[in-house]
Amino acid sequence: MIPSVPADVLDALKAALGEKGWSQDAERLAPKLVEWRERWRGSTPLLALPKTTDEAAKVVRICALAKVAITPQGGNTGLVGGQIPQGEILLSTERMNATRDLDTVDDVLVAEAGMTLAAVHDAALAAGRRFPLSLASEGSATVGGLISTNAGGTAVLRYGVMRDLVIGLEVVLPSGEVWNGLKRLRKDNTGYDLKQLLIGAEGTLGVVTAAALKLFPILAxxxxxxxxxxxxxxxxxxxxxxxxxxxxxxxxxxxxxxxxxxxxxxxxxxxxxxxxxxxxxxxxxxxxxxxxxxxxxxxxxxxxxxxxxxxxxxxxxxxxxxxxxxxxxxxxxxxAAQKPEGPAWKHDVSTPLSRVAEFIETATAALEQQFPGVRIDAFGHLGDGNVHFDVLGPTGGDPAAHAVGRDAGARIVHELVVSLGGSISAEHGLGTMKTVEALAYKSPAEVAALRAIRAALDPGRIMNPRVLF
Ligand SMILES: Cc1cc2nc3c(=O)[nH]c(=O)nc-3n(C[C@H](O)[C@H](O)[C@H](O)COP(=O)(O)OP(=O)(O)OC[C@H]3O[C@@H](n4cnc5c(N)ncnc54)[C@H](O)[C@@H]3O)c2cc1C
Known part of the structure; x- marks a missing residue:
């Protein structure tokens, strides 16, 4: 349960952000408080809209001192619920959307966190370069969200995931301090890599405010x-x-x-x-x-x-x-084509490529036996061993009846995936949806190390407190 935010903290945030930098208007907030499939709905006492890294740092500092929780949000296309606040301050990167630099010698584009992937593509193209990450949500998904979920997409088999495509980061840490790690180095072998820790952290270790992204030649x-x-x-x-x-x-x-x-x-x-x-x-x-x-x-x-x-x-x-x-x-x-068919149980899983066929065949047989009439819609990035294994209810069936089997279905799918050496979250992250389940598949030693890292960086657990371990 997130405690309510004291009025003096809200006032301090408003003063730090200026007139255009916050909103409590229900209409303005509405699209940011519901996930696109309407699976998660949330609430917030304040939408913070920093325009600069300095303003974002002020927000985090005020919240850190007051022990008030923050949920960062980019394009709100995440599929595991991590961007929908449940009473936290909602920090949107919407106004931080500029290209800070584009260098065709370094082959680097420095983008602010709120820049959409489509805008990154356009900026790169205008300079005769290309940023290869591509996914269906690219019109809305932002650099900060893509980094925080370590997004994949359709070109991973050739270029890798965000972890392979980001060479520098600027982050407001949970203390409110700014870490400027916007390096442009392809080689930087100087100990622990804070950048890689932040990538995929789902907003739990700070607010990503800008990133240096690798560019590639245009393919003729x-x-x-x-x-x-x-x-x-x-x-x-x-x-x-x-x-x-x-x-x-x-x-x-x-x-x-x-x-x-x-x-x-x-x-x-x-x-x-x-x-x-x-x-x-x-x-x-x-x-x-x-x-x-x-x-x-x-x-x-x-x-x-x-x-x-x-x-x-x-x-x-x-x-x-x-x-x-x-x-x-x-x-x-x-x-999108599944939506009119009613709710689907969605599984974003990966296995070694050599086991994908076995996974689809075995999982399909197990689910069809356990839940007669279900329809399996498996698709995805086969080149990465990543299958979106979605389970629709029987044609014309009752959506509420189908929803009942969701957890049992997920257990069957995830147990099988893990037994084949796979992952229960290939590219969407854990969010609030899969965190508890993911814990069961990690060793106590790993969980203890991950928790120690989080506690060291965010002792008040103010950053996205309901997400991850
Ligand atoms: C139609 C569709 C297709 C998709 N296809 C793919 C696909 O092929 N591959 C794939 O990987 N994903 C896919 N996704 C999922 C989604 O687009 C990605 O997870 C994307 O990276 C989320 O970006 P976002 O800006 O919308 O982040 P949000 O949804 O706003 O946030 C996602 C997470 O990141 C955190 N976050 C956001 N911004 C910041 C920031 N600046 N600093 C710190 N934390 C932050 C949030 O707190 C949340 O935990 C798809 C989604 C849709 C709707």
Whole structure:
């Protein structure tokens, strides 16, 4: 239970932030107090809207002294509830959205925490560079949120997650002190890496205010294909072939099941079946490189060989950008397409790539046996061994009845994942949703070390107190 915030603390925060820097207006607050799927709703006595790092530091300092809790929020696209306050001060980075610097010699973009991923893409592109992290929420998800959740997305198999893409950070620590770690070094081997500790900390170790992000060359040649395939095992083989044949130029490799494809074409306007046949599984493949015109030929050669060898059953290669976008829309619409079907039990899990097929097959059989009529919608970043294993209720069934099985279903899925050497949270983090469960899968030694780190940095536990250990 979060204690109510004393009036003198609220007054001090308002004075520190100035007129434009805070709000208590219900309408202004409303969209920030509900998660996009409406799974979490919250409340706050004050929305703090710092414009600068100095203002953010003042907020944290005032709260630290008064032992008042803070929930940081970026784009509010998180999927595990960590950004929705339950009585804490809500610190939004909405107004901290500038590009501080972009250097094409260092190949670095220094972005403020509230900059959206789409804005980072645009800024990089305008300078003839590219920031490769890409995900369906990029119009709203912010640099601070992406860092705090160590976000992944569709290009991880080639470029890695945020931990691989951030080379410097500026953070307001829980004491209110500012740590300026905005270095631009590819090599910096000087002991503990505070930056990596902050990445993935889900707002529990401070407020990220800016970051130095790695930039990459623009790729001149790109080919996108939608492929029909018998199952995830064949898809894993196809990925290995694609990587070998292209010398690692596979930009994305996304798995979609038949149900997901059907829901996308049924519920999302303008989306059509990409193939004449109706295979049980699909993969979306993107190949990209810097040699103009060559990706299309690579893709066609890969798919011709795979068809001839019986590894795939059907394929369509996008002939232009419009078609490429239409293929991607089928993938990116997967979560939205589930919504009209009622609530889904969502599992964001990973296993070694070699065990993904076994995971999907075993988990599907176990859930179908335990919960007759459920519909499995498995899709995701196969190249990273990351499956979004979502369980929909029976067609036309009662959503409330389906919701009852959520926890038991998660136990089945997570036990299996762990037994296969996997993780119960591949890319969305733990938030308030998975923290308790994650504890059960960590050793006492690890939990003690993690708690000691948190207590040392935030003895009053003011930063996102309901999140993590
Ligand atoms: C349609 C859709 C598709 C998605 N696809 C992917 C995907 O492919 N891969 C993936 O990894 N995620 C995905 N996500 C999840 C989500 O977009 C990411 O977790 C994203 O990184 C959250 O960014 P945000 O700015 O919205 O953060 P928020 O939701 O606002 O916050 C998320 C967490 O970070 C903390 N936080 C936010 N800003 C700061 C800050 N400045 N300092 C400290 N803590 C902070 C919050 O307290 C919270 O714990 C998807 C979400 C949606 C809705």
């Amino acid at each position: 040649s790109r080919a996108v294909a939608f492929v029909g395939i018998a199952g995830p095992a064949q898809a894993a083989t196809l990925l290995a072939t694609a990587k070998a044949e292209t010398g690692g130029e596979v930009e994305a490799f996304e798995l979609i099941g038949r149900l997901g494809l059907e829901l996308a074409t049924r519920h999302l306007p303008g989306l059509r079946e990409p193939l004449e046949t109706r295979p049980p599984w699909y993969v979306l493949i993107e190949i990209a490189n810097a040699r103009p015109g060559s990706a299309q030929a690579q893709m066609e050669s890969l798919l011709a060989g795979a068809l001839e060898g019986g590894l795939i059953t059907d394929a369509a290669v996008a002939q232009n950008e419009v078609q490429a976008r239409a293929f991607w829309a089928l993938r990116e619409g997967q979560s």
